[in-house]
Amino acid sequence: MTTYKARRTPVQKGTAAWSAILPGQPAPVPLNGDTTADVAIVGGGFAGLSAARHLRLLDPSLRVVVLEAGRLAEGASGRNSGFMIDLPHELTSDDYAGHGDDRTMIALNRKAIAFAGAAVEAYGIDRNFFDPAGKINGAASETADALNRSYGQHLDGLGEANELLDAKAMADVTGSRHYLSGIYTPGTVMLQPAGYIRGLGEGLRRDGVRVCEQTPVTAITRQGAGWQVATATGRVSAGRVILANNGHLESFGFAANRLMHVFLYASMTVDLDAATLAKLGGQPRWGVTPSDPMGTTMRRIDTGQGGNRIITRTCATFEPGMEPAEATLKRTARVHRAKFADRFPHLRGVAMEYSWAGHLCLTKNAVSFARPLDEGLYAAAVCNGLGTTRSTLTGMAAAELALGKTSDVTAHFLGETLPAKLPPEPFSTIGANAYLRWKEWRAGKE
Numbered sequence: 465m466t467t468y469k470a471r472r473t474p475v476q477k478g479t480a481a482w483s484a485i486l487p488g489q490p491a492p493v494p495l496n497g498d499t500t501a502d503v504a505i506v507g508g509g510f511a512g513l514s515a516a517r518h519l520r521l522l523d524p525s526l527r528v529v530v531l532e533a534g535r536l537a538e539g540a541s542g543r544n545s546g547f548m549i550d551l552p553h554e555l556t557s558d559d560y561a562g563h564g565d566d567r568t569m570i571a572l573n574r575k576a577i578a579f580a581g582a583a584v585e586a587y588g589i590d591r592n593f594f595d596p597a598g599k600i601n602g603a604a605s606e607t608a609d610a611l612n613r614s615y616g617q618h619l620d621g622l623g624e625a626n627e628l629l630d631a632k633a634m635a636d637v638t639g640s641r642h643y644l645s646g647i648y649t650p651g652t653v654m655l656q657p658a659g660y661i662r663g664l665g666e667g668l669r670r671d672g673v674r675v676c677e678q679t680p681v682t683a684i685t686r687q688g689a690g691w692q693v694a695t696a697t698g699r700v701s702a703g704r705v706i707l708a709n710n711g712h713l714e715s716f717g718f719a720a721n722r723l724m725h726v727f728l729y730a731s732m733t734v735d736l737d738a739a740t741l742a743k744l745g746g747q748p749r750w751g752v753t754p755s756d757p758m759g760t761t762m763r764r765i766d767t768g769q770g771g772n773r774i775i776t777r778t779c780a781t782f783e784p785g786m787e788p789a790e791a792t793l794k795r796t797a798r799v800h801r802a803k804f805a806d807r808f809p810h811l812r813g814v815a816m817e818y819s820w821a822g823h824l825c826l827t828k829n830a831v832s833f834a835r836p837l838d839e840g841l842y843a844a845a846v847c848n849g850l851g852t853t854r855s856t857l858t859g860m861a862a863a864e865l866a867l868g869k870t871s872d873v874t875a876h877f878l879g880e881t882l883p884a885k886l887p888p889e890p891f892s893t894i895g896a897n898a899y900l901r902w903k904e905w906r907a908g909k910e
């Protein structure tokens with residue numbers, strides 16, 4: 465009998481701030497006892513919830529159960545910076561340039577954004593949590609400024625709208641004099657990621673999808689033509705199963721030594737008072753990605769999104785054990801305070817209320833993993849760092865594959881090669897962490 469056992473289940477480090485700044489959620493409802501479903505989905509992030517919605521759109525009669533190890537919006541899907549980006553944004557490249565056909569990737573990313581926008585509409589999700597405001601790629605050095613200009617030309621070539629901002633325009637938007645220039649692109653949707661994910665979960669529940677929280681899946685065992693999905697509090701017998709658990713795909717024995725478990729770190733300030741806001745200046749909402757992918761992402765949110773706060777995201781570590789050390793959280797929180805101070809010297813004394821880590825899953829060759837794993841078992845995994853769009857797409861692809869359907873989304877993922885093998889341990893960890901620290905150092909002021 466085929467059984468895939470989970471070697472480990474997720475451990476989260478630091479508060480899931482985006483969820484903590486929203487009003488409290490109702491108590492979690494774990495799976496309780498045995499049940500049956502047409503499709504069981506493991507993981508309730510962008511991939512899992514998108515898969516659930518897509519399944520029900522394709523066939524409203526399907527009985528769908530989502531099993532999430534923690535609370536909704538407290539895994540990586542609620543721990544990110546909330547940039548739902550339409551343009552190529554390849555974290556493993558030096559300047560985000562895509563490894564493949566940019567036009568195809570842009571079209572797919574926009575399909576994911578349209579899918580999310582339709583869910584926002586259908587489920588009545590607060591518009592503050594899905595703000596089509598665009599974003600800025602900020603440059604703090606001459607080198608980065610040159611990169612931004614060549615990126616602008618590349619976008620011109622693709623017929624993509626973009627606007628170069630000078631240092632004054634950047635200060636007018638952000639209240640910071642740190643940036644020499646920026647390039648604004650209008651197609652990014654700025655999410656309140658926890659608000660969006662919770663809204664998806666609530667909408668799915670209202671639609672009849674069973675979404676169980678605090679229900680880590682421990683094993684998946686072949687049962688007749690389908691599968692039995694085991695948890696500590698009950699079992700689901702399902703015809704088909706989708707593993708939408710990102711890097712924890714490997715915990716079930718798939719893609720071993722091919723997935724890079726990278727943790728990113730962020731900190732969020734306290735809610736800024738009126739006097740601090742007056743000193744800050746700038747606009748009430750903006751998002752700045754660094755022109756070097758290993759630089760620092762900054763974001764300002766306002767009361768509609770959980771308070772007047774600034775979020776600083778930087779530092780990455782390679783963690784094959786999928787659990788960063790407390791000391792790493794402390795170190796990265798110190799870096800966040802320093803990066804914040806560089807950008808906002810006039811806000812000295814503003815405290816960080818939350819610091820946290822979140823799990824990304826990358827592959828060396830930048831491919832995702834959305835394909836059949838076994839009969840009736842599908843993966844919607846490997847976000848490659850841009851899971852707000854990519855994982856929405858992997859979820860859509862797995863839903864279609866589970867129903868025997870095909871589209872440009874399934875064609876894209878089935879057309880990708882398999883994730884490349886990583887060097888053996890300990891070389892992988894030592895090499896990757898040395899490389900990440902070097903890239904961080906090289907990103908300098910960015």
Ligand SMILES: Cc1cc2nc3c(=O)[nH]c(=O)nc-3n(C[C@H](O)[C@H](O)[C@H](O)COP(=O)(O)OP(=O)(O)OC[C@H]3O[C@@H](n4cnc5c(N)ncnc54)[C@H](O)[C@@H]3O)c2cc1C
Pocket residue numbers: 470472473474506507508509510511512531532533534538539540541542543544545546547548549679680681682708709710711712727728729730777821822823824844845846847848849850851852853855
């Ligand atoms: C600090 C930070 C900033 C980021 N910024 C951005 C950004 O601005 N834009 C962007 O696009 N991306 C960003 N990302 C990446 C983005 O968060 C991820 O790509 C995205 O969350 C991936 O979604 P997913 O659904 O594939 O995986 P996840 O969000 O990891 O969801 C998988 C879920 O599976 C659950 N799970 C795992 N194992 C089991 C099990 N055995 N049983 C039950 N459930 C299980 C987990 O608890 C988890 O909730 C950022 C990430 C971090 C950490």
